[in-house]
Amino acid sequence: MHRSAPRLTRILACAAVPVMLVVAGCSSDSGDKKETASATPDATKSEPAVEAAKFAELPDPCASVEAKTVKSLVPSAKSKKGTRSKSSDASVRGGCSWNGLADKGVKGSQYRWLDVGFTRFASDQTLGSGADRAGEEFDKQVKKTEATDDAKNIATGSVSGIGDQATKITYDQSKTDEDFRFTTIVARTGNVVVVVNYNGAGYAGSKTPSAETILKGATMAAKDAVAAVTDANAKTAASPKASDKASDKDTGKAADKSADKASGGSSKKPSEKPSSSAGSKSSD
Known part of the structure; x- marks a missing residue:
């Protein structure tokens, strides 16, 4: 009886060894699986795609700007069809201007200048969505106009009913010994920024146009220009082949670089002679 006790102890000790090895093995496998599970999400993780640009053209x-609007705002325009700004890529940047001096006889003359500029931004995985990039340009154009040299009585405010967002900047400026009234409207519709400048002055004793008149005119032109963006892309959407071609062009690096360089509005400074682009410089 005394000899059986040590033998039983040895048997139990030997039986315990495989159990410990199995436990250790399970612990090791569990750690491997945990490391694999934690590594899997990192291997498959990817950045979300940016929002597609709304407008391709x-x-x-x-x-x-509708012909009747041009006739109303610049009744004596030297070129009723406007003067086109130079652009290396018309699908990314474009502009046009009208100006003229109307003779009022003994009451002097009235000068008017109107220009409109467009800048379109494509969506880019690195640079961001076209709408966000256009929003940044929108802010730059507002600040640029507010910083116009020699501007007086500057006032800035939001405008409703024009695109996704719009801001008006009104101010006065004295050039060529005359007092000019200015209104700039900066608007964003989707991924496109529209900048409209309208200004006027009275010559030879004619009165300076009221701030209300200039603001009303700029608003009319801005509504036309923003609506034209939608119309241009509605025509493109009607043709699948044209739409596909435009979408492919959006992703081009050359178009992105052109859009980033675009300045949008113009300096709107009258020159020495009102008969030769007195209201503003070309937007290019």
């Missing part, structure tokens, strides 16, 4: 800038 720009309208003809010289046809973006």
Whole structure:
């Protein structure tokens, strides 16, 4: 009886060894699986795609403001069809201007200048969505106009009913010994920024146009220009082949670089002679 006790102890000790090895093995397998599970999400993780650009085309800038609007705002325009701004890529950037001096006889003369500029931004995985990039350009154009040299009585405010967002900047400026009234409206519709400048002055004793008159005119032109963006892309959407071609062009690096360089509006400074582009510089 005394000899059986040590033998039983040895048997139990030997039986315990495989159990410990199995437990250790399970512990090791569990750690491997945990490491694999934690590594899997990192291997498959990817950045979300940016929102697609809403508009793939720009309208003809010289046809973006309705003829009746041009006739109302610049009744004696030297070129009723407008003067087109130079652009290396019309699908990314474009502009047009009208100006003229109306003789009022003994009451002097009235000068008017109107210009419109468009800049379109494509969506880019690195640079962001077209709408976000256009929003950044929108802010730049507002600040640029507010910083116009020699501007007086500057006032800035939001405008409703024009695109996704719009801001008006009104101010006065004295050039060529005359007092000019200015209104700039910066608007964003989707991934396109529209900048409209309208200004006027009275010559030879004619009165300076009221701030209300200039603001009303700029608003009319801005509504026309923003609507023209939608119309231009509605025509493109009707043709699948044209739409596909435009979408492919959106992703081009050259178009992105052109859009990033675009300045949008113009300096709107009268020159020495009102008969030769007195209201503003070309937007290019």
